[in-house]
Amino acid sequence: MSVSVCIDIGGTDIKFGVVMDCKVIKSMFYPTPKEKDGFEELILSKTRELIVFCEKEYPRHKIKHIGIACPGPADYKKGIIKETPNIIFARNYNLVKLVSIFKYPIKMDNDGNCFTLANAIMNKDWQNQNLLGIVIGTGIGGGFCSNGILYRGLGNACEIGHLRYNDENDYEEQYHKIVEKYTKELNVESLAGIANLCRKKNDQAIVAFKEIGKHIGLLCREIVLTYDPGIIVIGGKVSLSWSFIKKDLQDTLKEKKGIIYHLPQIARNTIPHANLIGASLLNGA
Numbered sequence: 001m002s003v004s005v006c007i008d009i010g011g012t013d014i015k016f017g018v019v020m021d022c023k024v025i026k027s028m029f030y031p032t033p034k035e036k037d038g039f040e041e042l043i044l045s046k047t048r049e050l051i052v053f054c055e056k057e058y059p060r061h062k063i064k065h066i067g068i069a070c071p072g073p074a075d076y077k078k079g080i081i082k083e084t085p086n087i088i089f090a091r092n093y094n095l096v097k098l099v100s101i102f103k104y105p106i107k108m109d110n111d112g113n114c115f116t117l118a119n120a121i122m123n124k125d126w127q128n129q130n131l132l133g134i135v136i137g138t139g140i141g142g143g144f145c146s147n148g149i150l151y152r153g154l155g156n157a158c159e160i161g162h163l164r165y166n167d168e169n170d171y172e173e174q175y176h177k178i179v180e181k182y183t184k185e186l187n188v189e190s191l192a193g194i195a196n197l198c199r200k201k202n203d204q205a206i207v208a209f210k211e212i213g214k215h216i217g218l219l220c221r222e223i224v225l226t227y228d229p230g231i232i233v234i235g236g237k238v239s240l241s242w243s244f245i246k247k248d249l250q251d252t253l254k255e256k257k258g259i260i261y262h263l264p265q266i267a268r269n270t271i272p273h274a275n276l277i278g279a280s281l282l283n284g285a
Contacts, residue, residue: 001020001021001058001061002020002021002061002064002280003018003019003020003054003058003061003062003063003064004018004019004020004063004064004065004066004067004279004280005017005018005047005050005051005054005063005066005067005104006018006019006066006067006068006069006276006277006279006280007043007046007047007066007067007068007069007099007279008069008111008114008273008275008276008279009032009068009069009070009071009087009095009111010032010071010111010137010138011032011071011084011087011137011138011139012031012032012137012138013029013030013031013032014029014030014031014032014042014043014046015027015028015029015273015275015276016028016029016030016046016047016049016050017050017273017276018050018053018054019067019273019276019277019279019280020058020061022118022121022122022277022280022281024272024273024276024277026050026053027273027276028046030042030046032087035089036089036090039087039089039090040098043095043098043099044098044099044101047066047099047102048102051063051102051104063104064105064280065104065105065106065107065282066099066102066104066105066106066107067106067107067108067114067276067278067279067280067281067282068095068096068099068106068107068108068109068279069109069110069111069113069114069115069275069276069278069279070084070095070108070109070110070111071083071084071087071090071110071111071139071141072084072110072111072112072141072155072159073110073155073156073159074108074110074155075155076108076109076110076152076155078094078096079094079095079096079097079106079108080092080093080094080095080096081093081095082155095108096108107279107282107283108282109150109152109278109279109282110141110143110152110158111135111141111275112133112134112135112141112142112143112158113143113150113152113158113278114143114274114275114276114277114278114279114281114282115133115135115141115143115235115269115274115275115278116131116132116133116142116143116144116145116150116158116233116278117143117145117150117278117281117282118271118274118275118277118278118281119131119133119145119233119235119269119271119274120145120148121148121281122271122274122277126231127147127148128147128148129147129229129230129231130144130145130146130147130227130228130229130230130231131144131145131146131229131230131231131232131233132144132145132158132223132227132229132231132232132233132264133145133232133233133234133235133269134160134216134219134220134223134232134233134234134235134236135235135236135275136175136216136234136235136236136237136238136239137236137237137238139161139172140160140161140171140172140175140219141158141159141160141161142158142159142160142161142223143158144157144158144227144229158227160219160222160223161175163219163222163226165218171215171218171219171222174215175212175215175216178208178211178212178215179191179194179212182194182204182205182207182208182211185204186202186204186205186208191237191238191241192237192240194208194209194241195209195240195241195244198241198244206244209241209244209245209248210248212238212244212245212248213244213245213246213247213248213249213252214248214249214252216234216238216245216249217248217249217250217251217252217253217256218252218256220232220249220252220253220264220266221252221253221256221257221260224253224257224260224263224264225259225260228262228264229264230264230265231264231265231266231267232264232265232266232267233267233268233269234266234267234268234269235268235269235274236269239268239269242268246266246268249266250266253266
């Protein structure tokens with residue numbers, strides 16, 4: 001059996017886990033520190049804790065690698081995060097150098113790539129397909145996998161949140177504008193608050209999710225015209241409200257398809273800790 005210690009770095013929290021044969025056997029998460037020193041201390045202390053756990057509980061299984069799912073774009077070969085709007089101090093930050101003190105092989109990739117890889121490998125019906133993953137949370141990221149192999153380009157591939165929505169915003173910025181508008185109008189703190197009101201049949205909350213669904217549908221159209229995947233899998237916080245966005249997303253894609261003759265399957269992520277599992281499956285960038 002193969003064991004990996006994996007780290008999933010997000011704008012709001014950092015997840016740590018031990019993955020054995022695509023199953024997360026131990027996990028924990030903490031808020032993402034706002035300062036560099038706290039960030040480094042958290043990464044090192046929790047990684048060390050999981051390594052000790054593996055050595056104690058699974059002494060017969062050698063740790064294959066430390067897998068890292070990180071914000072992008074980045075230089076994945078060198079392990080340097082280039083840009084990360086949600087973790088300002090981590091720009092041009094060498095994450096692999098930090099973790100290399102543990103003397104294990106390190107595999108690092110974009111969190112969207114890790115998410116996509118997990119979905120492409122874990123679902124047997126999707127293993128031989130062109131699959132594009134969308135992760136919508138603090139930002140909008142993505143990954144593209146063809147027949148179980150990631151396409152990375154030169155490091156900028158599938159930064160789909162930064163496709164232009166209009167002259168003022170990209171899709172990520174516009175998505176946050178929509179969420180901020182309705183959280184303010186409904187006097188709630190987050191998308192989860194809007195979802196709670198939607199479950200109570202609040203008319204304005206229902207309108208909010210219709211707008212979000214349409215916006216993601218427009219993004220999916222851009223994706224189909226660019227990558228033409230057979231499957232689009234949507235994860236992140238917005239996927240927790242899948243039933244509220246699914247119809248408007250799909251209707252928008254159908255209405256706006258234009259020259260699109262073959263629409264992809266649109267699915268919701270059903271894999272817990274997909275980013276951690278994807279990080280365990282990395283074979284190198």
